[in-house]
Amino acid sequence: MADTSTSPLTASRRFGPGSFTPLQVFRSYAVAVMILLLMTALSLMSDSFLTTQNLINILNQNAPLAIMAAAMTLVIICGGFDLSVGAGFSVAAVSAAWIALHVSPTLGLALAPLVGLVLGVINGLIITKLRLHSFLATLATGLMFRGIAILISSGKLIAVRMPEFTWLGRDKIGPVYIAVLVMIAFAIVLMVLLNRTTLGRKILAVGGNEEAAILSGIRTSRIKILAFAITGLAAGLAAAISVSRVSMGQPTAGAGLELDAIAAVIIGGTSIYGGRGAIWRSLAGVFMLALINNGFNILNADPFFKDFTTGFIIVVAVAISAIGR
């Protein structure tokens, strides 16, 4: 069975003598180290960085990606990939906007996660019933979903300028944006699911050794369908937040988000081979990517260097976690 350390708490319990060397601890928390280094550097370079408002902004801006990355963790732990979440996001976004405009704004926001859920189930069924590799299957369904988004919107932007539609993306409870609270709640649910339930252990088992999982009586197909369904649901929820924030749905929305989500999961230290990982790690990965973007904007740095810097930091983070492996 693969290493199933899934949270700082679980890992810290194992820090007994002889369990973990300092190098292993450093490797295990590479993403946290990188975040600390980045935050220190940005704090020294700009007075505007380490302010409550800026940190709240960072969380709010990246709540949709964090939700998607948290769910993507389950798929990757299961040994799969979901390259269709960006397209699923766009279907949910234009669906929400269309329903808001023609039926009800609240219904539009409420149905977006369900639209994502349906698309996720379709992915899961295609992968398990047709026995296709998730990489290929979701690459194909991603094209289909993007086509559906174009059909729903006729390829055009759907503007929804209604106050009842923008509360999810723009309103706050106290100093905190509702979107951030939704993200935290969603992440907690997934953490509990992965770390404290039988289902979570089955997800880890399927990704760790699928054959062994089958021999143990786990219905691996069901677990995979569920993982893809949750990822679809997350894409829909993220779309609802995003479309509410900008009060418009567009078929090009979400392009590239799948790669951002996968990058965040991998940067966090979840194994690309499945069987090992944690939700908090993916959230940390999102935060690290967010810090780079925020830093460039706040420092008014030339965007020509942003891609290079992002890539470089990803390489460093992944290299640290690979040291001694």
Added chain:
Amino acid sequence: MSRQLKVLLASAALAASTAISTGSSEAADLKVAFFASSAQNGFNQAVYKGIQTKAKELGVEVAIYDGQFDAAKQYSQIEDVLAGGKFDAFIVVPNDTVGIAGAVEQVGKAGKPLATALFPIGPDLTKLEPQVPGVTVTVASSPAAGAAVQAGTVVDYCKAIDPCNVVILIGQKIYPFDNLRYETYLKVLGGQKNIKVVATGEGNYDPDKSLTVMTDILQANKKINVVLSNADQHLVGAEIALTNAGYKVSDLFLSGGGAASIAIDAIREGRWKNTLAYYPVSMGSLALEAVVNKLKAKPGPTVIDMDKVGPLPAVIDKDVLDKHPEFKGEWAQ
């Protein structure tokens, strides 16, 4: 599945796609192919709408090809369609204004007229006159000239403000046309001592990305007077960020580009100050008319400058809209 059945299905699919892409009018004598930079883009769709409307009027058959914002794909499409020999003329919204020249030259050698819309084709983006063999007519406005006029409105606004803090939101600096616009902005604004460009962000033609970048910029810059952008999409996001930061946007100077309907509404409501006009429907209509005239050996210009022939002036502000209450913008965004 048997081989015959596969062949039958493939033939049916090809026949269906041909019928969809070329339309069903067998009566039309002339056929014009439109190479959109992306068929799922609102601007390109509006150009195609103009092409379709004029084509119907002239009895011409048209088809659209989706370049998917991919320069290599668009190059291949032009070559393939030219080799197919079914079309008499071509209209292109180029993804790559320089690299596409090779395909355009092949069209010219085949003796078929070609109109480029939105941007000139060739190494010099400021020059609307055809620069490479094969371009019959350029239906566009100069990105630099438009940006200079737009930046000039900022200079006028800032005259009584010192310092006048300006944020520039540009599409992407890797695009030559965006870089040209950006450099033009800096050149015009740089000549004014009271104007300070405090930050530049890339909006990538996406309201959500623009919201993020503007929110971050506002963290580092507490006093903003102007947001200058080449795209209305950027201002949609910037407006939300400014409102969240406590600004009353109508007290600021927000200048966008595109004359999208959402910008026209914002200017009428006093939230934005102006937008650099683009008329994609008119552009498509004029491009089609130009290539059809060429096919019919009628005389025509080699340049149609949209800043001069558009229904409204190059920069649309509230005064202009008050004089043209019927104007709604030629595209949604």
